[in-house]
Amino acid sequence: MTLGQHGITIRAFDNVGLDSTYEFTVNLQPAPPGPALAVSPSHLYFTSPQGQDPAEQYLSIQNVGGGTLNWTATTSDPGVVVTPSSGIAPSTPRISINSSHFAVGTWSRAITIAAAEAIGSPATIQVSYVVTGIGGGAPRPATEDVFLDENFTFCDTGDATTLRVGSANQFNRYLSFVKFNVSDLQGADIAAAKLRLYCTDFRTEIPVNVRRLDSDWDEGDDCIALSDNHRTVGTTYQEVIDGTGWFEWDVVDIVRSWAVGEANVGVLVSPDSVEPNQYNAFSSRTGGNAPELVVTLCEGTPDLYVSIPRPDNGATAPPFVTGQEIDWHVTVSNQGTGCASYDVDYYLETRSSTLSNQIGSDSGLGLLGGNAQEQSDPYIFTAGDTGSRKYLVAHLRGTSRKAVYGPFEVRDNTPCSLAVTYPSNGTVLTDGGTERISWTTGNCGAWVRIDLLLDSEPCRIISSITENDGWFEFVAEGCGDAVDGYAVRIVDLVSGISSSSTGQCYIQRESFVVNDGWGLAYDSAAWGDYDNDGDLDILLIGCCDGPAAQVRENTDGVFSGFGIDLAGVSQSSVAWVITTTTATSTFF
Numbered sequence: 001m002t003l004g005q006h007g008i009t010i011r012a013f014d015n016v017g018l019d020s021t022y023e024f025t026v027n028l029q030p031a032p033p034g035p036a037l038a039v040s041p042s043h044l045y046f047t048s049p050q051g052q053d054p055a056e057q058y059l060s061i062q063n064v065g066g067g068t069l070n071w072t073a074t075t076s077d078p079g080v081v082v083t084p085s086s087g088i089a090p091s092t093p094r095i096s097i098n099s100s101h102f103a104v105g106t107w108s109r110a111i112t113i114a115a116a117e118a119i120g121s122p123a124t125i126q127v128s129y130v131v132t133g134i135g136g137g138a139p140r141p142a143t144e145d146v147f148l149d150e151n152f153t154f155c156d157t158g159d160a161t162t163l164r165v166g167s168a169n170q171f172n173r174y175l176s177f178v179k180f181n182v183s184d185l186q187g188a189d190i191a192a193a194k195l196r197l198y199c200t201d202f203r204t205e206i207p208v209n210v211r212r213l214d215s216d217w218d219e220g221d222d223c224i225a226l227s228d229n230h231r232t233v234g235t236t237y238q239e240v241i242d243g244t245g246w247f248e249w250d251v252v253d254i255v256r257s258w259a260v261g262e263a264n265v266g267v268l269v270s271p272d273s274v275e276p277n278q279y280n281a282f283s284s285r286t287g288g289n290a291p292e293l294v295v296t297l298c299e300g301t302p303d304l305y306v307s308i309p310r311p312d313n314g315a316t317a318p319p320f321v322t323g324q325e326i327d328w329h330v331t332v333s334n335q336g337t338g339c340a341s342y343d344v345d346y347y348l349e350t351r352s353s354t355l356s357n358q359i360g361s362d363s364g365l366g367l368l369g370g371n372a373q374e375q376s377d378p379y380i381f382t383a384g385d386t387g388s389r390k391y392l393v394a395h396l397r398g399t400s401r402k403a404v405y406g407p408f409e410v411r412d413n414t415p416c417s418l419a420v421t422y423p424s425n426g427t428v429l430t431d432g433g434t435e436r437i438s439w440t441t442g443n444c445g446a447w448v449r450i451d452l453l454l455d456s457e458p459c460r461i462i463s464s465i466t467e468n469d470g471w472f473e474f475v476a477e478g479c480g481d482a483v484d485g486y487a488v489r490i491v492d493l494v495s496g497i498s499s500s501s502t503g504q505c506y507i508q509r510e511s512f513v514v515n516d517g518w519g520l521a522y523d524s525a526a527w528g529d530y531d532n533d534g535d536l537d538i539l540l541i542g543c544c545d546g547p548a549a550q551v552r553e554n555t556d557g558v559f560s561g562f563g564i565d566l567a568g569v570s571q572s573s574v575a576w577v578i579t580t581t582t583a584t585s586t587f588f
Helices: 252-259
Strands: 004-013 019-028 037-040 043-049 060-063 070-075 080-083 086-088 094-097 105-114 123-132 144-149 162-167 173-179 190-201 206-213 232-241 245-250 267-271 279-283 292-297 304-311 325-334 339-349 358-368 372-380 387-396 402-411 419-422 428-430 434-440 447-454 457-467 471-475 486-492 498-500 506-508 521-528 537-543 548-555 558-567 576-579 584-587
Touching: 037 123, 043 094, 070 080, 080 105, 144 162, 162 190, 162 206, 162 267, 190 252, 190 358, 206 252, 232 245, 252 358, 304 339, 304 387, 304 402, 325 339, 325 358, 325 387, 339 372, 358 372, 419 486, 419 498, 434 486, 457 471, 521 576
Parallel strands: 043 123, 428 506
Antiparallel strands: 004 019, 037 060, 070 086, 070 105, 080 094, 105 123, 144 173, 162 173, 162 279, 173 267, 190 245, 190 279, 190 292, 206 232, 206 267, 304 325, 325 372, 339 358, 339 387, 387 402, 419 434, 434 471, 447 457, 447 486, 486 498, 521 537, 537 548, 548 558, 576 584
């Protein structure tokens, strides 16, 4: 059959001429849409020096169809890791690279996202990974280093083979000063920088901080005073020392400050906190394994792009409400071969092409080719932001490149509520007839689902998605042979909040089986539960073999006589009422 309504007639007859006819209507609707897989981006680019894992990136997995989409991820190389490796859309799995699986060179790998019976499955994401050697020349050894205690009971004048970091006693800390020659880096673009210290004498597991100094010193001084003349500035870098061997601190911001002209007076290495008489010793420049500074320079031609994979780390999805704080997560990727600095501005607009309402900005330095950097910017929605079609626009300053997230809805911070106003308790709907459902829209989303309930359980989807405009016309169709026990439910597709019609309504069928072939002309009929069994019975009245009337009992949709024959009234009407004194059905 084609889609739509079809009238069907079933006729049964025997060899003595008796026959009976059953007519009913079939309404064929298209099957609800199945899941459809959409994955972005389709290509991921990573770059890092050999032995250093590149920054993680994210995929966006969406179900752009109906139903539920369960996905599973596999990779062509164990060095490409998807976390988690399976889930239910929408999802934003993290993609990381284990650099120990790759030598220097250019590598191409793939990620496959599969979802059973989903359109667009499987989806393949290409992964490009460039592994470089250390840029900027060989590791730079320290040119000066010294250690002392804070109260100057002991001062190394640069000839000690170790640098102590920890506590001298319950009052004093051991501190170390280290300096490197970076004069050749003036004006250079710095991609990465690591301070490396070799622990020769491990005594206690402690966090060790590294900070930039802002005034000069000389390791030959009798004693270096840790005072305002030798205070630290900028970011604190911390690593936990838990054994002997090499330890690294990421000091790229310190080296970049020196490259743009800040005074290079070295760094201070100090304990974060420690028990008395506990310290670790690191090799000095006069011992073996001297302190090293390893610098990676930017080389090549950068090519920057911006994307918005998700809001609020995937934890919160639209619609948003006024007063709600959210972090917009924006990814800037460098699909070129060099590294670059960037500025990205955020706008909240009513049109995706507009750049007028700026709500924040972020910046980055030295983004390596093939890598991506995620930025986030907190924002609190205000009353002026409300609307059903809002867009977040991330724009790379100084370029025409931008990314758009939306449209999405921002609502007033009031509870979402729906209320079905029709049908209500006792409403009779005509099977196959056009009926209208109405409801109050509340403060809910723009789209709702409408279900037909039978005995409080869903038995049919009237509409899988329709506008939340307060009304919907449909062709009434019952579930099975049931006539009563129906209700209508409206579901907000965003919040899941729902409302059902009160009491029960009925779906009156145009045709039904009468077990003895009794028929009338100029007739009238009325429904009522005559025997109080919960099923609607029917009173028939008409002519023409003389006026006649009968009460027919409803037994699973087949109507037979109660044995009650009434005086018929031709060309008239009949109705049921409920008498409050007996709580039974009476006809008039």
